[in-house]
Amino acid sequence: xRMPAIxxxxxxxxxxxxxxxxxxxxxxxxxxxxxxxQRVQRFLGSETRNASHVFVSWxxxxxxxxxxxxxxxxxxxxxxxxxxxxxxxxxxxxxxLGTLECPDRTALIRLTNVLTERYRLAWVNEDLGxxxxxxxxxxxxxxxxxxxxxxRAAIRNCVEVQRSLVAPLVIEFPGFSDEMSLSLGQxxxxxxxxxxxxxxxxxxxxxxxxxxxxxxxxxLRGVALYGDLERLPLSSCFEIHMSGCAISGExxxxxxxxxxxxxxxxxxxxxIPLCKNLHAVTYEDPKFDAEGRLxxxxxxxxxxxRERTSQWSA
Amino acid sequence: MVGxxxxxxVLDELLRKRSLREDLGxxxxxxxxLSPEDAGVxxxxxxxxxERAAAALRREVRARCHRGSGKLEELYPSAxxxxxxxxxxxxxxxxxxxxxxxSEAFAAHGHGPGPTDGLRLCxxxxxxxxxxxxxxxxxxxxxxxxxxxxxxxLLVSPAPAFAVPACVRRAPRGFFGLATRAGSxxxxxxxxxxxxxxxxxxxxxxxxxxEDHAAVAREHGVGPGELASSLEALAGxxxxxxxxxx
Numbered sequence: 075x076r077m078p079a080i081x082x083x084x085x086x087x088x089x090x091x092x093x094x095x096x097x098x099x100x101x102x103x104x105x106x107x108x109x110x111x112q113r114v115q116r117f118l119g120s121e122t123r124n125a126s127h128v129f130v131s132w133x134x135x136x137x138x139x140x141x142x143x144x145x146x147x148x149x150x151x152x153x154x155x156x157x158x159x160x161x162x163x164x165x166x167x168x169x170x171l172g173t174l175e176c177p178d179r180t181a182l183i184r185l186t187n188v189l190t191e192r193y194r195l196a197w198v199n200e201d202l203g204x205x206x207x208x209x210x211x212x213x214x215x216x217x218x219x220x221x222x223x224x225x226r227a228a229i230r231n232c233v234e235v236q237r238s239l240v241a242p243l244v245i246e247f248p249g250f251s252d253e254m255s256l257s258l259g260q261x262x263x264x265x266x267x268x269x270x271x272x273x274x275x276x277x278x279x280x281x282x283x284x285x286x287x288x289x290x291x292x293x294l295r296g297v298a299l300y301g302d303l304e305r306l307p308l309s310s311c312f313e314i315h316m317s318g319c320a321i322s323g324e325x326x327x328x329x330x331x332x333x334x335x336x337x338x339x340x341x342x343x344x345x346i347p348l349c350k351n352l353h354a355v356t357y358e359d360p361k362f363d364a365e366g367r368l369x370x371x372x373x374x375x376x377x378x379x380r381e382r383t384s385q386w387s388a
Numbered sequence: 389m390v391g392x393x394x395x396x397x398v399l400d401e402l403l404r405k406r407s408l409r410e411d412l413g414x415x416x417x418x419x420x421x422l423s424p425e426d427a428g429v430x431x432x433x434x435x436x437x438x439e440r441a442a443a444a445l446r447r448e449v450r451a452r453c454h455r456g457s458g459k460l461e462e463l464y465p466s467a468x469x470x471x472x473x474x475x476x477x478x479x480x481x482x483x484x485x486x487x488x489x490x491s492e493a494f495a496a497h498g499h500g501p502g503p504t505d506g507l508r509l510c511x512x513x514x515x516x517x518x519x520x521x522x523x524x525x526x527x528x529x530x531x532x533x534x535x536x537x538x539x540x541x542l543l544v545s546p547a548p549a550f551a552v553p554a555c556v557r558r559a560p561r562g563f564f565g566l567a568t569r570a571g572s573x574x575x576x577x578x579x580x581x582x583x584x585x586x587x588x589x590x591x592x593x594x595x596x597x598x599e600d601h602a603a604v605a606r607e608h609g610v611g612p613g614e615l616a617s618s619l620e621a622l623a624g625x626x627x628x629x630x631x632x633x634x
Contacts, residue, residue, distance in 0.1 A: 094455060136455045137499065137510065138545040174396040207400040209498030209508060213448035219395060221429055253444040256437060258399070259429055 075275050076242040078197040078312060080353050084161055085387030086380050087127035089315065089358040090114070091165075091330065092152070094135055098361065100148045108135070108148035110155065116366025118155035124380075126387070127161035127354050129199065132186070134168070140181040142188035153193050161354075162193055164241075166200040171231045171245060172218030173204055183238045190241045198241045199279050199313065202228060202270060203248035214252040220259030220266050228266075232274035244312050245271065246279035251287035251319075251328040263288050264305035277312035280345060281358075282338045283319040283328050290326035299337060300344055311349040316342065316379055317358035318372070332361035332368070334375035342379065346386050355383045395426040402430075403442050404489045409435065446485045449494075449511075456544035460515050463537040466525035467515075493517035499549060510550040512537040528568055531555065535565040535576035536585065542578040557596075561626025566593055579626040592618060596627060 092110065093099040098117075103109040110118070122128055130152055135144055153162060168182055186198060203215035218228050236243040247267050249255060257263075264285075271278045285306075289299045316338055318331040346352065357376060362368050368376060398420045402408050411419055413435045417427040453459050461468050461481060471484050478484060488494055497514035509517075516534040519525060525533075538553055542563050552558075556565045562579035566588070573593035577584040588596075591608040595618060598604050605615040622628045 095453075134499075136545045137541065137549055138547045139549045141547075174394055204396075206499070207396065207403070208495065210400075211499070213444055219429075221395070221425075223395070223425075253440045256399075256433065256441050258395070258433060260432075 075277065075310065076236060077277055077351070078163075078242045078244070078353070080161065080196060083352070083387040084126035084354045086125060086383040087129070087161075087354050087356045088121060088125045088360060089129040089131070089165060089317075089356045090118075091131040091133070091359050092148075093133055100135075100152075103151075107151075108145075109151040110148070113362060113364045113366055114152070115155045116364075117360070117362045118152070118366075119157075120366055121360075121368075122155070122157040122160050125157075125160055127163060127196075127356070128156050129163035129165050129356065131165040131167055132189070140185045142185045142192070145185070145189065146192070149189065149193060161196050163197045163199060164189060164193075164195045166198055167215075168205055169200045169231075169235055170205050171200055171202050171235065172216070172224070172228055172248070173231065174219060174223060174227045179235065179238070183235070187238075187240045190239070195241050197244050197277075197312070198239055199244045199246055200235075201246045201248045202232075202267060212254055214254040215248060216254050217248045217250055217257060217263065218266070220257060220261035220263060222261075224259055225261065225266055225269055228270045229273045232270060232276050236274065236276055242277060244277045244279050245274075246281055246315065247284050247288075247306075249281070249284040249287050249328045250291045251283075251326045255287070255291070257291065262302070262305060264302050268305060268307040271307040271310045276310075277351075278307045278310045279313040279315055280306060280311050280349070281315035281317065282341045282345070283315075283317050283335075286319065286335075286337055286341060287326050287328050300341055303344065303348060308345075308348045309350055311345070311352055313354040313356060314342065314345060314349070314352065315356050315358045318361070330359040332359065332372040332376075334372070334379060336375070339375060339378055339382070342382060346382070352386075355379070355386070391421070392423050392426075393421045395422065395429060398422055398426070398430070402438060403445050404494065406442075406486065406490070409438060409442065412438070443482075446482060446489055449489055450481060450485045454511065454541065456542075457512055457537045457540040460511065463512060464515060464519060464525070464530070464533045466529040466533060467519040468524075470524040471522075487522070488515065488518050491518045491521065493521065497550075507549065507551040509553075510538070510541055510548070512541055513551075513553045516553075532567040532569065532574060532576070535567055536583075538565070539563065539576050539578040539583055539585075543581065543583055546578070559627045560623075560629055564596065564627055566596065577625065577627060584625060592622065595619065595622065 098114055100108055101111045170177055201215050203217055205215050206212055218224050232245055286299055316334055318329050318333045319335050320327045320329055360368055457463055493514045496509045497511045498508040519530055538556055556563050559579055564577035567574045573588040575586055575588045591610055594604045595601055623630045
């Protein structure tokens with residue numbers, strides 16, 4: 075088991091997806107250099123003072139060959155805004171850990187390792203899913219093939235990627251709520267994920283919205299949404315993600331819009347005491363205004379999340 | 389098992405091809421060439437869910453804004469106009485994009501190395517080949533639209549991880565390509581960090597298309613002085629090597 079070299083419980087942290095050209099993302103500054111937008115700079119400047127850790131999601135800047143130096147301006151700008159002492163991590167989005175194929179990840183791994191060393195990234199998180207099919211990106215990552223062959227492939231992928239990365243790989247339970255989230259195969263996704271984690275020797279991230287989306291997709295409702303937790307790799311859980319979700323009619327939506335459901339807090343409460351190696355609880359994809367202030371609608375449950383996390387990490 | 393398709397490859401095709409989804413709806417797996425085990429996996433798939441996923445993929449292909457160039461329907465206005473004229477009922481272009489994602493041209497695009505090691509096409513070129521196969525718009529306009537789209541993409545990705553279209557040539561400070569409008573040459577270039585387009589004289593177009601500049605000058609009845617100033621102008625745009633007058 076390769077554990078990130080973190081000695082203490084980190085507590086509450088932040089994770090930002092940073093698409094290029096979005097208001098919460100990367101842009102070009104007045105000098106034509108890549109940089110986080112002004113609102114991101116303001117947000118990081120104020121909010122990371124109260125955060126133990128922060129991760130940034132890697133997204134391809136363009137369609138050039140993958141070279142780490144093409145990301146230095148943007149990432150320098152991002153991490154310059156993060157308060158001193160805050161632990162840093164990366165969320166990869168292109169490792170395609172759920173694929174049955176054998177993709178050439180050489181350039182992506184090289185880029186990730188250069189970024190890891192330059193920014194002293196403590197771990198690399200990645201969804202156990204399919205980000206592309208046939209080399210063409212998908213609108214939303216699909217779950218892995220929940221078959222015996224899919225399990226063997228997922229383990230192989232995680233072992234290979236883990237071996238190549240200089241930072242520990244932490245794999246994340248994938249989402250099941252999007253229209254792209256086809257479930258193929260008979261394995262219970264919690265068992266599939268646990269077996270992958272155990273047999274690949276990686277640590278795990280439990281995204282609470284993703285867990286709920288899976289149980290929801292199975293037709294479970296109410297307290298049954300919090301069931302089956304013993305089937306998860308609880309002792310290998312290093313990080314928990316909390317990102318904005320919503321329920322609309324009969325649909326569970328993993329919107330990443332910043333507003334947490336009460337159900338997510340309930341599941342967080344249940345998971346924290348079960349995850350003995352938990353080090354980080356991350357509020358993922360916050361949404362904020364031009365001044366870098368969290369949207370008012372998000373505040374009540376973010377405050378509750380922060381309170382629970384503080385109690386746990388104290 | 390030799391000769392059997394992978395579940396992943398078939399899933400990719402299912403998301404792109406309605407006819408294959410219809411096969412699945414009838415539980416007809418012949419064309420999928422799957423192992424019995426994988427056919428069993430697909431047999432359990434809810435067809436309505438698969439249909440929604442396929443629709444989401446089409447919407448994404450239509451709506452995705454490619455850095456540098458933009459959305460496909462903005463890049464190919466004449467081809468889109470031709471489609472709309474032929475299919476006035478397809479207001480949201482869903483039928484167009486359904487045909488596109490099912491095409492061989494679409495399957496040839498992607499990021500990084502392709503299955504046969506060469507780089508894949510960019511989506512701008514793959515849409516161009518689709519429009520060619522469907523005879524959408526005029527050949528002249530299609531080529532102009534391809535060149536404009538590709539140059540914009542190359543401006544932000546000057547070391548592209550996609551195959552540069554055969555009609556695009558490398559230049560000392562970027563890339564260029566030539567099309568024609570009403571028989572006259574039109575230049576499209578991504579050079580020196582700028583997108584450049586405009587009409588060229590036949591002589592300048594011929595100069596860009598040849599290494600033997602003196603022969604081109606003779607052919608066009610152009611004297612040494614005009615040749616020198618022409619090459620200097622092209623060199624100033626980064627389209628030919630810096631010109632040193634004799």
